[in-house]
Amino acid sequence: MSKSQKQKEPVQYGTLPKALTGITGLDEITGGGLPYGRPSLICGEAGSGKTLMSIEFIVRGAVQYNEAGVFVAFEEKSDELAMNVASLGFDLKKLQAEKKIRIDHVHIDRSEIEETGEYDLEGLFIRLGYAIDSIGAKRVVLDTLENLFSGLNNQAVLRTELRRLFSWLKQKGVTAIITGERGEGSLTRQGLEEYVSDCVILLDNRVVNQITTRRLRVIKYRGSVHGTNEYPFLIDEDGISVLPVTSLKMANKVSTERISTGVPALDDMLGGKGLYRGGSVLVSGTAGTGKTSLAASFANEVCNRKEKCVYFAMEESPNQIIRNIRSIGIDLQKHVDSGLLYFNASRPNLYGLEMHLVAMHKCIKKYRPSVVVIDPITNFINIGSVSEVKNMLVRMIDFLQEEQISVMFTALSLNTIINEQTDEGVSSLVDAWILVRDIEFNGERNRGLYVMKSRGMKHSNQVREFIITGKGLQLVDVYLGPEGILTGSAREQQMLLEQTGEAIRSNAVTRKDREIVRKRKVLEAKIASLHTEFESVEEELNKVYLEEELKKEILRKNREEVIRIRKGETEENVQKPKTSRKK
Amino acid sequence: MADQSGVLERYNEGDTGSGIYVLRLFITGASPNSIRAVENIKSICEEYLPGNYNLEIIDIHQQPQLAQGEDVIAVPLMIKLSPYPKRRMIGDMSDTNRVLKGLGLATNS
Numbered sequence: 001m002s003k004s005q006k007q008k009e010p011v012q013y014g015t016l017p018k019a020l021t022g023i024t025g026l027d028e029i030t031g032g033g034l035p036y037g038r039p040s041l042i043c044g045e046a047g048s049g050k051t052l053m054s055i056e057f058i059v060r061g062a063v064q065y066n067e068a069g070v071f072v073a074f075e076e077k078s079d080e081l082a083m084n085v086a087s088l089g090f091d092l093k094k095l096q097a098e099k100k101i102r103i104d105h106v107h108i109d110r111s112e113i114e115e116t117g118e119y120d121l122e123g124l125f126i127r128l129g130y131a132i133d134s135i136g137a138k139r140v141v142l143d144t145l146e147n148l149f150s151g152l153n154n155q156a157v158l159r160t161e162l163r164r165l166f167s168w169l170k171q172k173g174v175t176a177i178i179t180g181e182r183g184e185g186s187l188t189r190q191g192l193e194e195y196v197s198d199c200v201i202l203l204d205n206r207v208v209n210q211i212t213t214r215r216l217r218v219i220k221y222r223g224s225v226h227g228t229n230e231y232p233f234l235i236d237e238d239g240i241s242v243l244p245v246t247s248l249k250m251a252n253k254v255s256t257e258r259i260s261t262g263v264p265a266l267d268d269m270l271g272g273k274g275l276y277r278g279g280s281v282l283v284s285g286t287a288g289t290g291k292t293s294l295a296a297s298f299a300n301e302v303c304n305r306k307e308k309c310v311y312f313a314m315e316e317s318p319n320q321i322i323r324n325i326r327s328i329g330i331d332l333q334k335h336v337d338s339g340l341l342y343f344n345a346s347r348p349n350l351y352g353l354e355m356h357l358v359a360m361h362k363c364i365k366k367y368r369p370s371v372v373v374i375d376p377i378t379n380f381i382n383i384g385s386v387s388e389v390k391n392m393l394v395r396m397i398d399f400l401q402e403e404q405i406s407v408m409f410t411a412l413s414l415n416t417i418i419n420e421q422t423d424e425g426v427s428s429l430v431d432a433w434i435l436v437r438d439i440e441f442n443g444e445r446n447r448g449l450y451v452m453k454s455r456g457m458k459h460s461n462q463v464r465e466f467i468i469t470g471k472g473l474q475l476v477d478v479y480l481g482p483e484g485i486l487t488g489s490a491r492e493q494q495m496l497l498e499q500t501g502e503a504i505r506s507n508a509v510t511r512k513d514r515e516i517v518r519k520r521k522v523l524e525a526k527i528a529s530l531h532t533e534f535e536s537v538e539e540e541l542n543k544v545y546l547e548e549e550l551k552k553e554i555l556r557k558n559r560e561e562v563i564r565i566r567k568g569e570t571e572e573n574v575q576k577p578k579t580s581r582k583k
Numbered sequence: 584m585a586d587q588s589g590v591l592e593r594y595n596e597g598d599t600g601s602g603i604y605v606l607r608l609f610i611t612g613a614s615p616n617s618i619r620a621v622e623n624i625k626s627i628c629e630e631y632l633p634g635n636y637n638l639e640i641i642d643i644h645q646q647p648q649l650a651q652g653e654d655v656i657a658v659p660l661m662i663k664l665s666p667y668p669k670r671r672m673i674g675d676m677s678d679t680n681r682v683l684k685g686l687g688l689a690t691n692s
Contacts, residue, residue: 106656108654108656117623117674117678118674123650124657127655
């Protein structure tokens with residue numbers, strides 16, 4: 001909206017100026033709108049939305065681009081028209097009062113008219129000219145011009161006058177839309193396409209498998225590149241939205257930010273941080289494996305971070321999901337109340353695939369969530385072939401990536417093709433694929449969870465047992481025993497067994513420890529006694545040695561005494577040995 | 584001719600109050616069709632409704648707002664406002680029988 005409001009002037013594409021229609025998506029397909037100052041033809045069957053598209057062109061022109069418009073209604077009266085489009089939020093009366101649009105009802109009834117000779121349609125020209133000039137209109141709609149053919153007999157006059165009308169409109173420089181009923185084998189019943197050659201848009205309302213899809217195709221657009229495909233469009237309370245949803249660029253921004261899945265153990269499996277923001281993750285598994293629980297816990301986590309989440313529920317009603325998820329200890333109701341979580345529940349076969357895409361787009365554009373959950377995508381297969389569903393999901397993922405929105409899909413896989421492929425073949429499209437599968441063993445069914453792939457991050461290659469408890473979701477390492485993978489009670493048993501073994505082992509260990517302590521004590525006692533023994537032996541040895549020393553000393557003294565006595569020395573000298581002995 | 588005047592007399596006797604023919608002719612300037620239409624209708628009126636008609640000629644080029652009010656598409660357009668029923672005739676009024684039929688002056692034959 002802000003973008004379109006910025007470009008108020010007709011956008012120049014090469015040499016052909018264009019007038020923005022303001023209709024969501026149509027301007028993208030046509031590369032800027034309808035040819036400016038020229039007539040365009042919108043044709044289609046009854047009820048395909050011709051009148052609505054043309055009135056929207058006029059109203060949006062008046063409201064968004066400040067270009068007044070004249071709507072010439074050959075079919076409906078002004079009041080009827082105002083009433084019909086009031087449900088889309090267009091207040092025609094007010095716009096008419098503001099002189100932004102002018103509605104001119106042209107009534108032709110053959111029974112009232114007598115043709116009395118030559119005539120022309122100058123009256124229409126004058127009326128139109130007057131209407132255009134009175135409000136300075138830049139846009140004109142003639143809906144449905146073919147009614148002239150039913151009201152007037154003279155085909156030759158009509159055809160020449162129509163030709164004149166179109167050249168006159170061009171001369172007036174108004175951007176005009178002419179609507180025409182689709183005819184057998186031709187675009188319009190009266191061959192109007194012969195006269196309007198610049199731009200022809202075909203609207204179509206097709207029923208395939210009892211599901212109606214409105215589609216739009218630009219058949220020709222002279223002097224301009226345009227989208228050539230059939231584009232689905234939606235008429236809802238905001239008018240028409242066309243979605244040129246196939247982006248060919250593949251030039252999306254990528255984020256390295258990681259967001260939690262809401263199950264800490266799963267985050268651990270995904271490199272410890274969770275998923276990339278803006279990434280897509282597929283949770284597939286057989287019935288009753290907890291896909292919705294996983295999705296809800298993801299949504300819960302997002303809302304806990306105060307981010308917005310849109311939950312597309314394709315199977316269960318929002319209330320049902322809220323009730324069921326409450327049983328695993330997650331309260332989604334408070335997020336719904338706070339406006340962070342928005343449920344969009346619709347049955348897949350409510351409308352066609354394309355319409356689902358369009359509706360999802362609209363919803364996402366409106367709420368601008370950071371995370372989208374689609375639960376499940378499986379039932380889309382009911383309303384389209386595998387390739388169609390895949391195509392649709394590619395476009396969905398593409399769109400979400402562009403908007404930097406993370407998405408979680410859930411998909412039911414069948415037992416026969418478990419872990420090979422999901423029905424929709426989307427496993428190759430997504431960034432991460434989490435598989436939840438049943439492990440049946442020992443008369444029990446347990447859930448096992450794998451991360452099949454996770455682009456751009458280290459992820460665990462192990463199977464975890466996925467347990468849904470009253471306090472949320474948990475992942476437990478499975479036991480790889482001699483008999484294979486053990487889960488559930490078998491795992492518990494194994495754990496008990498191992499605990500017993502542990503107890504016995506630890507008991508044995510403590511006994512050994514005690515013995516060692518005892519041994520050490522004995523040895524230490526022994527060492528002590530040996531030590532004492534050694535001391536006594538040492539003392540004994542020392543004693544002998546001292547005695548020897550003493551003896552030697554005494555002998556020496558005696559010898560000295562004898563020597564001194566022999567020499568006859570005095571008393572003075574006698575004291576010397578005494579002192580030395582003291583020493 | 585005698586028959587037609589008889590019809591006229593019957594008509595005139597039938598609704599004497601609004602016996603006067605009120606005709607409004609919408610033309611577009613001096614286009615050939617318009618000029619022919621004015622000439623033709625004048626001569627028809629003079630012939631069949633002498634003194635008993637009120638012909639108003641409107642040029643919608645001059646008064647385009649009237650064109651919408653009377654739902655004018657094809658021109659020349661003549662509207663017989665009175666006597667009832669209201670009839671609309673388009674064309675240059677060259678087909679006298681059709682004009683008379685439109686005016687309610689033609690016999691069934």
